[in-house]
Amino acid sequence: GGTEEAATPEVFKVAVVMPSAINDLAFSQSMYDALLGIQTEMGAENFEFVYSESMFVVDDAAAAIRDYASQGYNLIIAHGSQYGSSLQEIAPDFPETSFAWGTTVDTFGLPNVFAYEARSEEGGYVMGVMAAMLSESGIIGVVGPIETGDAKLYVDGFAAGVAATNDAAQVNSNWIGSFSDVALASEAAQTHIGAGADVMTGTAQMVVGAVGVAEENGVLWFGTQSSQTSLAPSIVVANQVYRWEVVLNEMIELIKGGTYGGQSFLITLENGGLVIDYNPAFTLPAEVTEAAGAAIDGIIDGSIKVTP
Amino acid sequence: MTEKKTLPSGHSQILQMEMHGITKRFPGVVANFKVDFDVRAGEVHALLGENGAGKSTLMKVLYGMYQPDEGQIKLDGTPVTIHSPVDSIKQGIGMIHQHFMLVESLTVAENVALGMPSTRGPLTDLKKVSARIYELAEIYGLRVDPDAYVWQLAVGQQQRVEIIKALYRGAALLILDEPTAVLTPQEVDEFFVTMRQMVTDGHALIFISHKLHEVLDISNRVSVLRDGEMIGTIPTQGATKTQLAEMMVGRPLGEIKIRQQSKTSQTRLVLQDVCSQSDRGTPALKNVSFEVCAGEILGVAGVSGNGQKELAEVITGMRPVTSGKIILDTQDVTGKSPKVLMGRSLSYIPEERMRDGMIKEFTVAENLILREHDQMPFSRRGFLDLKAISEHSEGLIQDYNVKTPSLETTVKSLSGGNIQKLVLAREISRRPHTLIAAQPTRGLDIGATEYVHHRLLEQREAGTATLLISEDLDEIMALSDRIAVIFEGEIMGVVPRDQATAEQIGLLMAGVAETAAK
Amino acid sequence: MIDQLFTEAVLVGILASGIRLATPYLYASIGETLSQRSGVLNLGVEGQMLLGAFTAFYITFTTGNLWLGVLAAMFVGLLMGLAMAFVTINLQAEQGISGIGFYLFGLGMSDLLFQKMLGTVATVSGFRPIHIPWLSDLPIIGKILFSQNILVYGAYLLVAVTWFVLNKTTLGLKIKAVGESPQAADSLGVSVSRIRYLTVSVGGMLSGLAGASLSIALLNVFQQNMTSGLGFIAVALVYFGGWRPFAVMGGALLFSMVNSLQLWVQVLNIPIPSDFAVMMPYVLTIIALVITVQRVRPPSALTKPFERGH
Amino acid sequence: MEKWRQSETVSRLLDAMLPVYATLAALGVGAVMLLLLGANPLEAFGALLEGAFGSTNALADTVVKATPLLLIGLGICISFRGNVINIGGEGQMIVGALTATALGLAFPESPGIVMIPLAMILGFLGGALWGGIPGALKAYFNVNEILSTIMMNAIAVQLMNFLLSGPMIDPIQAARDSQIPQTARLAAQFDLPRLIPTRLHLGALIAVVLAVAVYFLLWRTTLGYRIRAVGQNPHASRYAGIDVKRQIVFALLLSGAFAGLAGAVQVFGVNHRMITDGSATGFTGSAGFNGIVAALFGQLHPLGTIPASFLFGALLVGANKLQRVVQVPSAVIIALNGLVVVFVVSSEIFRRRREQKRLTDAMISQSEDGPPPDIPAPANVEGTP
């Protein structure tokens, strides 16, 4: 890496490549919101960022990453686990540039690659606890895209939370095999309701379809990644919100200090990267709130181990 | 000038139609060049010309399907512009197309009703239409079942549907583009009755045909087109076949040379009690038995739709036999594939040359190797030998004097006669032991017809066993050594040519069995 | 475990949601049936649906008027249809690619408008189920048949209407003739292009409606690419039904019910990998065609542009 | 006469440029959209050009993008000429990639010189299988291929999702809690050799060579002859003793095979591992559809498909750059591509009209007096109805 001066320009420039749209109320939006937050905090004169959204085609993303790198951005965020191998290939060609890859814990041992991941199973666990207590039928429905990555972590954590609270309760999962098929997601929700579910959760951008159905049938909903309260204020109980600011700020500091990578970060309940965001419009029974709080504390102090 | 009267069909007469200086060009072709043509009420004006002379084009211009590049059309002296068939139909012009304009998947009534206003507004009034069809059928003796699907009809019946369609629309001027090409002698006679009826009613008729005797029989005046130009118009009175023929081709025609008795030797093709079904699953061939010997032509006469199509198809392996045996060169080939049969040097001139004989998007050369494309010398180890192919094709084009711009020309841009020459060239050049020729001269002009006949006889001399399936009795009589007559899928009898009379064959074709012949 | 599938709750669930899921397919497939019957293959259905879905959602979201939303969606579909017609009829463009082009355009445009005009995913309160008096109280079938929203009923009505138009009206006669033999139709003064303009634009209109049925009747949200291939399945179903409205409906129902079945298979924790469960409707649709060997052939003029004298 | 020849060649040249004009027209409409989005069209299109052709790397990316389009386009040339509509490129590409990758993962030790050709062949076979099934269904069960290939696409995606998250998953991921659905990276020696120090890999060369091969297949071999014959007129083909059903299977099988090869090339040349985001596009980038467009732009002629895919690849690559530079939503790019497709396909008619006009003019110029002898009608002018 070069000298400190060279590496610390007055304006800090970030480029991010995301698999879905910046307003998906889910994975991509969580990153976009975080960057906006940092910008308002640091001021537009000190912090600029550009993005490529809906980069679901892996080699298009690779081209974008390479292009941004060659334009001398300070930090290039590959916000999608599918971008890993592209990054592994590109990063060595730009030692002066820092790259971040999420969500994973793998930096390929490269000096200019950061990794970041959300321990979404933690929030998932907390929601599971609440869900188990709120469900009267003892049947809980989950709608997911494909059983991998962030979605898998969250759902596994959620199931663990339910089991720990009420082992009689039953969690039915529906993996609809798509991140975009809103219709199928909503039909999956219908199926859960038909099967007796009175509480549901789901992850990825297509679940908006499920939320609609939940609202129509007065079934409770737990959101994740971004806040989905605005979709159905009457039935959304709480959301696990990702606040990437936490890790991004750390990275920015390190980069300004001349460290371009080699570390991997987590957002957790402990470091405030994961936040349980309650829907103010939804009145939770006190004991549920307490149980949730207890679960959060337990996870933070380590007395509760969420190992999916 | 006599004032217009109203026709039975409801439309008022067209006393005179004139076309002046019509020129129509197609990419690469001048189909009509400064053509003048006219027709009057109460007459049949025949239009003659070789294949590709421009007859259909001229008529399509009149019917509004083509816009002329130059020229003018007048009805009863007033110039009219005809943009589309809508206009011509409004004007009282109807057309029976050389290639039928029917929707096969619809019923007769539906085809007739198509595009006409309905008495029930948006709903179809097929009952009324059917009734009207019966009326017209009554007046003009055209029997058809309004509820039959067009694909179920024999060509002759489809012809009637076309005529009814035109009459239903109240056509006062009727264009008949080769209507008799697909009809049998009996059907032609019936058809002429219909035409005369129309003329006496005061219709104006334009009649296109390649059969000179028909023209002389039915028309009042004859016009001849050659290479898109009008050669002349003469009254039919006093005109002779040879005179017209020479106007058409621009040269004197030779007579079919006298045929010496065929030197019959071993039998090549034998059918034993062959039965088969039509596409609709109805029995189409009933215990058909006959044999064809080397060096003879066995003619199969019959009214269209009596099993000729199926007969050709079972022999060529295109249609399964339900029972019976087919023997080719002493080997049982029942149920063998076309490929195998070709290997046994069986050649076939299909009835529908454009559908079954040629690939119209392919070039002349490509079509000429259709049957042997995978054999030496055209194909070596799976690769085509273009040199061999073009040499072969070049040769055939010469031998069969096919008029084509080049070997690379796509067949679809050739005229009917030349396309048939290509089929002949391909099939005969294989020096087949056995040749199935189905309607080999349908739609061909006399020049081309003469040529085909000449070639078939040549094969006979060469010792080929030929099965000639034709609905043209003159043709059968002219070429066959023996004549088999097929009626409703049965062979009514097989008669040696020299003992056969047209009347006798006609009776058999009509299904009147004659024990003597059996 | 399998036997769990045969409880009343499950069967009712499968039938009810099959009937519901089939709705967008029906609108789109019937529209496609019309245009294919007249000889035009429209592969742009998906794009038309997306634009329709967005328009319906946006108008409803801003005006709160569901019917206005429906009309707007149909209008946008109509515009797309006319464009498709102009390109394929007047410019005689290859139908397959034009369709793919219009699909891409609709996919991008709906997303663009969504981001610029709406910005974020939101919900509207869409058409509510109409419980038809006492019919909806009937055991089982009441729930299945008579507790759906108006657009669902509309879809099934449309099937019957289309059948009637195709088989009982002069227009239907023209449409079929134009699709089978444009030359013949033209020679009788039927304007081939007029008919095709009509069917293709109506087809577009119905695709727009199909989109609306998703965004303001079934899901009540809009999101980019929310149809995710549904439009292409709709085209496939036209072939499944052999261009006959009721058979197309059968296909749509089969596909939707199997789709809802596979969701149940997962919910009931029947041990099949979810990926294979998701495959089921596609596999079964093909198998269904294999065992019911098809005799029908496509309209002869399908995908062939018409020009006089050719 | 000489003069006529000249003007003829000139106007033919103009024809060749038609797709380009059409593209420009489409971009013109795109300019308006960009203005409405508050972006500067000039800057935007500058970026597009730069992104597609601006540097060696850009050019390389363009070619890399064009490679699968060309390969799939070649398959489309075959099937469409056999009058079989293959919409299954997406699925066939995926299956081809899966089979090739499986082989590569099974023998990580083997030398590249052995593995690469074998893997390409296996990809070819995988695609052939996925194309052959709908082919057989069409030939022997009369199952419409448009339907079956669309369905087979969906099936292939789920198959991929299953394999990548289960049997074929990267051992490292298998060990993790978050099991990213991807295979391990293929051994480095399997990477398709780079032609120049860019992303440009051997696959591009393979594709171009195969384009010539397909040209020969279609017009110089018995098989190609048969496929075209059946495509043009199945009746006449049957009479000629050709096994029509078998040709239909071949047409779809070969078509699928090329898509499968495209998949193998994409993995071994670009991604070096398979990853799924649950959709087909994530891997194919819609090459299965864009390949059809490319082939049709190339008039279903293998050699014409080469420039067509290059143009389309350039558009896709340049468009991404455009999005990055002027920061408009990626959606506008997709819409723009749609417009280009529609405009180019619509421009075809002008070429046809001019072709006919040329013939007629040529004829008139020869016929001051009396009609001329027929002069060559356009031999095999593609796209003419």
Ligand SMILES: Nc1ncnc2c1ncn2[C@@H]1O[C@H](COP(=O)(O)OP(=O)(O)OP(=O)(O)O)[C@@H](O)[C@H]1O
């Ligand atoms: N649509 C068309 N496009 C191009 N050329 C055409 C077209 N229709 C006819 N031709 C050409 O115009 C010439 C006249 O054709 P036309 O069909 O009028 O001849 P015809 O006298 O009817 O021949 P036939 O007796 O075989 O019916 C022929 O050379 C034919 O190839």
Ligand SMILES: Nc1ncnc2c1ncn2[C@@H]1O[C@H](COP(=O)(O)OP(=O)(O)OP(=O)(O)O)[C@@H](O)[C@H]1O
């Ligand atoms: N913008 C439009 N909206 C609706 N229909 C249109 C539009 N533009 C053209 N049409 C229809 O398309 C046709 C124009 O194409 P074209 O003139 O080739 O048809 P046509 O077959 O010649 O019609 P006709 O036979 O009546 O002349 C018109 O008949 C008209 O009905």
Ligand SMILES: [Mg+2]
């Ligand atoms: Mg003619």
Ligand SMILES: [Mg+2]
């Ligand atoms: Mg017009």
